[in-house]
Amino acid sequence: MTESDLSDLRERADKGDTSAADELIELAAENGDVKELRRLSDSGNSTATDQLIELAAENGDVKELRRLSDGGNSTATDQLIELATELGDMKELRRLADQGNSTAADQLAELGEVDE
Template sequence: MTDPELTELRELAAQGDRDAVDQLVELAGERGDFDELRSLAAAGSSDAVDVLVELAGERGDVAELRRLADAGNQDAAELLAELTDED
């Protein structure tokens, strides 16, 4: 995807286009782009939160899982508990 296409997708997502949001979540997940996923999550995308939890769990990113758990995400809290129990 080119930069102009990505910019257009972001503009569409900002205007409430669910398909654009879904596509951005998918692309950000593939790239492991935590910043983009956080931005999408902050804008209300539960799918972005789910991908953040998944990626953070795969990477063993305790800080990200803690941030998500502190924000009330139960999946992140469970993964965090699993990771910290192993230490």
């Protein structure tokens, strides 16, 4: 796809063409284009958000998952907890637990990282 074709697709998607948006999301996901998925996600496209979460989890992108989680996305929070656990990132788990996330608190307890 040429840059001109991509630009046209973005314009159509931005004007509400759901088929164009779906195609753009599919291309972005296939190409690992976090920037495009983030742009679409930030404009309210839930499919783009789902793809962005999936890509961030696959790439171990704690920062992107944290951004989405802090924005209220529970799926991103779940993925962030899973990734933080895999990475042994107690600081991230503690941060989430301190915000009231019981799953993160449970993970900390399971890992023996509970503050007395």
